[in-house]
Structures are given as C-alpha cells and as structure tokens.
Amino acid sequence: MTDLRSLPSVDRLLADCGPLIQSHGRLAVTEALRAELAAIRENRPDPVPNAPEILVRVGSGMAARAQSRLRPVLNLTGTVLHTNLGRALLAEAAVDAAIAAMRAPAALEYDLESGGRGERDSHLRGLLCELTGAEDATVVNNNASAVLIVLNTLARGREAVVSRGELIEIGGAFRMPAIMEQAGCKLREVGTTNRTHAKDYREAITPETGLLMKVHTSNYRIEGFTKEVLAPELAGIAHDAGLPLVNDLGSGTLVDLRRWGLSPEPTVAEAVAEGADVVTFSGDKLLGGPQAGFIVGKREIIAAINKNPLKRALRMDKIRIAATEATLRLYRDPDRLAERLPTLRLLSRPAAEIRAQAERLAPRLAAALNCRAEVVDCASQIGSGALPTETIPSAGIALSLAPEALAERLRGLATPIIGRIHDGALILDLRCLPDDAALLDAIAG
The missing domain is CATH 3.90.1150.110 (Aspartate Aminotransferase, domain 1)
Incomplete structure (x- = not known):
C-alpha cells in the first residue's frame, strides 16, 4: 500500500527552488508544486517520489510550458x-532595422523637419515609386488586405469585372469572390474558365461597372485551348470606358528572375508600364521581406485609398515598416541582391x-x-x-x-x-x- 506520509510539503520544496523561482516566479512555482503533489496523491505511485525527483519533474514541466510555441525550425x-513555416526569411539589414525600431521611439508619424505630424507610409512611398515606376504608393498588412481596400474604395456598391479563369483561391480556402463580397462590390464574371476575349469585357461594361480587374494566376496554370486578354489591351478597354484597371500580381517581384536562372514572373514595373491604374502585391513572398501588402499606381487613386476608413484598420506597425524599408533598399543594388536577400540566395x-x-x-x-x-x-x-x-x-x-x-x-x-x-x-x-x-x-x- 502506498504511504503518502513521506511526501514533502510545499514549503519544504520551495526552499530548494531558488533557480526555478528566479526563472518562472514564486507564484508559478508554488502552483506547479501543488499540482504535482495533488497528482501524486491521486495516482498513488509506488514508490512515492522523493523531493529531488519531484523538483526535477516540476522543473521539466515548467521549462516545457515556458518554451515559445513559435519555434525556429x-x-x-x-x-x-x-x-x-513563415514564408520569406528576412535579410540581416531588415532584422537590424526591426530591432532598432523595437528598442527605441521612432519617427513613425512625426515629421522631423517641420516638427508636425507625419505619415507612416512616407518611409516607403519614395522607394516603392522608384522601384516600380508608379506615381504613388501605399502599404497595408498583407496582399489580401490590399485587394480588399482597393475594391472597397473603387467599386463599393458597383460591379468588378473579372475573367472566370482568374477567380483564384489562395491558401485556407480564401477566395477572390469572397474578398469582393466583403469589399462590398459585385462580382461580374466574364468569359469561360479557359478562354476570355476582349469582347467579353466590353460587353460586360455597364453604368454599374466600377472597375476591370486582372488577377495573376500565381498558384495554378490553365494550359491547352486557352485565351486571355493581356494587361495592355485590357487597360485600353478600361480607359476607353473611363474605368480603372486593377492588376493583382499576388506574389509579385521587383526584378527579372531570369538573371538568376529562374523562370520569369511578371514584375511590378512591367504591370505599371502596361497601363494598370493600381497594382497590388505581397511583401513576404518573392520580394523577400516581412508580411505586407503593397498598393502602387495613380496618384489620385492612392489618395482615395488612404482616405478610406479601412486604411487605419489595415495599417502596418513601425517594426514591419522598418524591416520593409531596409528590404526595399537592397533592390537599389541588384548586383549584390542574391548575396544579401535570403529568398533569392x-x-x-x-x-x-x-x-x-x-x-x-x-x-x-x-x-x-x-x-x-x-x-x-x-x-x-x-x-x-x-x-x-x-x-x-x-x-x-x-x-x-x-x-x-x-x-x-x-x-x-x-x-x-x-x-x-x-x-x-x-x-x-x-x-x-x-x-x-x-x-x-x-x-x-
């Protein structure tokens, strides 16, 4: 029969718990000891563990519970x-910039020249315009948010015309039609899954149309008997009707990947040059930075997006802005980009x-x-x-x-x-x- 009288008291065990208390705090250690003693009394093991054994078990359990769930792998x-597994690894320059932003106050929305209120997007706007050729730029917390706020700004209560072959679904069953619904606009599908013609877009345009949209099918390919309207022609159709063209590149890249022996992906600068009024793309994929959603395009459209109340809900914090700025600066030196950017390396x-x-x-x-x-x-x-x-x-x-x-x-x-x-x-x-x-x-x- 198990004799529980030899079990040490909590106070006696606490006397030998100096390192544990230093690591986890006296209250947490006391509760862990009481839970362990209660488990022993309930299970009645034979033999009853002694004080050192109890302390080892409690220490192991507390160490496991203290370990972060977000572990490097x-x-x-x-x-x-x-x-x-978190997508892109950040460049050392981006890591250093993020740490600096965490350790001290930063001029996030403070204009150091005038001493007045500034704009947090100003830290990235110039770099994004320089690297993409766009008139203006803004940024939100991911590309799904970028698409959401663009649609909500330009086509709320109106129709967004998209080819059926471009109604993508991304990870987690997150679908473009669902984003449109949440943005408050109406999906107008044109063409078929494998073939969409210019006339399909023209015939779909009505007074209820808010925009035409092109979605880069980055996570699948339709091959065989296919037809799509390329961005330059689609931009002409949109502009003839007085409508904006939105081009969602999804992953998005700022450089021609063929330089490093990789297959080509459309660059953001190409999408801007092809006539898109707005281009959206991600920060933590091919670009190799932290999670972000970039919106570049016409100045008046970017201004309207920045006035949308959703912008505040979707904005980025100072840590990611600092890391993003450092990442974008690396693209000014393409000759050393693969050396410095982990994704490309x-x-x-x-x-x-x-x-x-x-x-x-x-x-x-x-x-x-x-x-x-x-x-x-x-x-x-x-x-x-x-x-x-x-x-x-x-x-x-x-x-x-x-x-x-x-x-x-x-x-x-x-x-x-x-x-x-x-x-x-x-x-x-x-x-x-x-x-x-x-x-x-x-x-x-």
Missing part, C-alpha cells in the same frame, strides 16, 4: 517560401553545391539516426503560389526507416527538422539548409 521540405543555390552538402551529411545522419541515408535528386519549389508548375533542381537525403515515426521524432527535437514523406521515405531537401552544422547540431540535440 529547419525547413527541409523543398519549399522555399513555405506559408506554414536560396532560390539560386546551385544544385551541385546542394548535392555536395548532401554527400557530406548522409553518412553522418545514417550513424546518428541508425538508419539508411541515401543521397537523392530533389525538385524544390518556390512556394506561396509563385511559379506553381516550375521546380528547381536540388538534392537531399532519403531516410527510409519508418518514415512517419522518424518524421515525428525529428519534429520533436529542440530545433525541429521538417521534411516531407515521399515514396516510403522521409526526404530532407537541403536547398534551405544554411550550413552543415545547423543540421548536425539539431540532430545532436
């Missing part, structure tokens, strides 16, 4: 801009370099995990809706012992390792592995 999935890593890394690490993983580790060719992808049908040659390590259990085991490490299961093996695509030590230290831990 090793992204070895093969998807560079992985939405579930990871996307442009040579496959031969990654394979050499896999060959170095495979035998060490095999020994550490006691399983077969084979170097394999991989096909990485950009992710977050960018170039969905394109892959990038890469290399990785296939671990073939009980892949589901092994994946769970690696997710449970102090620095979780996230791979993907394919053809009965756990694949660790090394494209996004910063260096050998990062993986070896995670495994050792």
Whole structure:
C-alpha cells in the first residue's frame, strides 16, 4: 500500500527552488508544486517520489510550458517560401532595422523637419515609386488586405469585372469572390474558365461597372485551348470606358528572375508600364521581406485609398515598416541582391553545391539516426503560389526507416527538422539548409 506520509510539503520544496523561482516566479512555482503533489496523491505511485525527483519533474514541466510555441525550425521540405513555416526569411539589414525600431521611439508619424505630424507610409512611398515606376504608393498588412481596400474604395456598391479563369483561391480556402463580397462590390464574371476575349469585357461594361480587374494566376496554370486578354489591351478597354484597371500580381517581384536562372514572373514595373491604374502585391513572398501588402499606381487613386476608413484598420506597425524599408533598399543594388536577400540566395543555390552538402551529411545522419541515408535528386519549389508548375533542381537525403515515426521524432527535437514523406521515405531537401552544422547540431540535440 502506498504511504503518502513521506511526501514533502510545499514549503519544504520551495526552499530548494531558488533557480526555478528566479526563472518562472514564486507564484508559478508554488502552483506547479501543488499540482504535482495533488497528482501524486491521486495516482498513488509506488514508490512515492522523493523531493529531488519531484523538483526535477516540476522543473521539466515548467521549462516545457515556458518554451515559445513559435519555434525556429529547419525547413527541409523543398519549399522555399513555405506559408506554414513563415514564408520569406528576412535579410540581416531588415532584422537590424526591426530591432532598432523595437528598442527605441521612432519617427513613425512625426515629421522631423517641420516638427508636425507625419505619415507612416512616407518611409516607403519614395522607394516603392522608384522601384516600380508608379506615381504613388501605399502599404497595408498583407496582399489580401490590399485587394480588399482597393475594391472597397473603387467599386463599393458597383460591379468588378473579372475573367472566370482568374477567380483564384489562395491558401485556407480564401477566395477572390469572397474578398469582393466583403469589399462590398459585385462580382461580374466574364468569359469561360479557359478562354476570355476582349469582347467579353466590353460587353460586360455597364453604368454599374466600377472597375476591370486582372488577377495573376500565381498558384495554378490553365494550359491547352486557352485565351486571355493581356494587361495592355485590357487597360485600353478600361480607359476607353473611363474605368480603372486593377492588376493583382499576388506574389509579385521587383526584378527579372531570369538573371538568376529562374523562370520569369511578371514584375511590378512591367504591370505599371502596361497601363494598370493600381497594382497590388505581397511583401513576404518573392520580394523577400516581412508580411505586407503593397498598393502602387495613380496618384489620385492612392489618395482615395488612404482616405478610406479601412486604411487605419489595415495599417502596418513601425517594426514591419522598418524591416520593409531596409528590404526595399537592397533592390537599389541588384548586383549584390542574391548575396544579401535570403529568398533569392536560396532560390539560386546551385544544385551541385546542394548535392555536395548532401554527400557530406548522409553518412553522418545514417550513424546518428541508425538508419539508411541515401543521397537523392530533389525538385524544390518556390512556394506561396509563385511559379506553381516550375521546380528547381536540388538534392537531399532519403531516410527510409519508418518514415512517419522518424518524421515525428525529428519534429520533436529542440530545433525541429521538417521534411516531407515521399515514396516510403522521409526526404530532407537541403536547398534551405544554411550550413552543415545547423543540421548536425539539431540532430545532436
């Protein structure tokens, strides 16, 4: 029969809890000790744990509870801009700028020259106009917000004309028609899924039309017997009718990716030059910055958007503005962009370099995990809706012992390792592995 009389009191245990109290506070430690003692009395283990054992259990439990839920991981999935893993990694310049903004008051909405109230968008407006060729620019907290406020400003209570082939759905079942509904405008679909002609747009225009919209199908492709109206022609149709053209690029890029051996994506500057009155795009995808929604275009339209009451609800804080400004400044020096911008650096890593890394690490993983580790060719992808049908040659390590259990085991490490299961093996695509030590230290831990 279990004898609970030997259980130490809370006060006695607290006397030996100096380091725990220093880390977690006296109240939290006291409550944890009481909960542990109550559990022992309820479960009546035999033998009854002594004071050191109780303190170890309480300390372990408190350490686990104190650990942040938002933990750094090793992204070895093969998807560079992985939405579930936070998308773009920030450049060191952006990290430094964000830290500086966190540590001190900043002239966020304060004009240092006049001493009066300033505008928070002023920190980004000039850079965005310089890099895109647009007349004016503003920014909100993500691209879905950018589309929402543009539609609400230009077409509330009116129709927005969009091709059926461009009614996209992005992650989390978030659909363009639903955004339009929340923006207070009416969707007017034209054409068919695979073919839309210029006459479809012209015939759809009525006194109730608020705008024409083009949506870049960044996360899928329609191939075969297809037809779309390109942006320059669509801009002409809109302007002939006295309507604005909104071009939602989704991911959006400021540079021609072909320079680094990647497939091309339409640039924001191209969309502006093609006649769009408003262009929207993301900050945390191909651009490689923090989460943001950029809106660039005609000066009078941007002014109207900034007067919309939604703008205050969707605005960015000083930390992300600081990181975004630092990221945009990197684009002034395209010759060193891949060196400084992690997203572009990871996307442009040579496959031969990654394979050499896999060959170095495979035998060490095999020994550490006691399983077969084979170097394999991989096909990485950009992710977050960018170039969905394109892959990038890469290399990785296939671990073939009980892949589901092994994946769970690696997710449970102090620095979780996230791979993907394919053809009965756990694949660790090394494209996004910063260096050998990062993986070896995670495994050792």
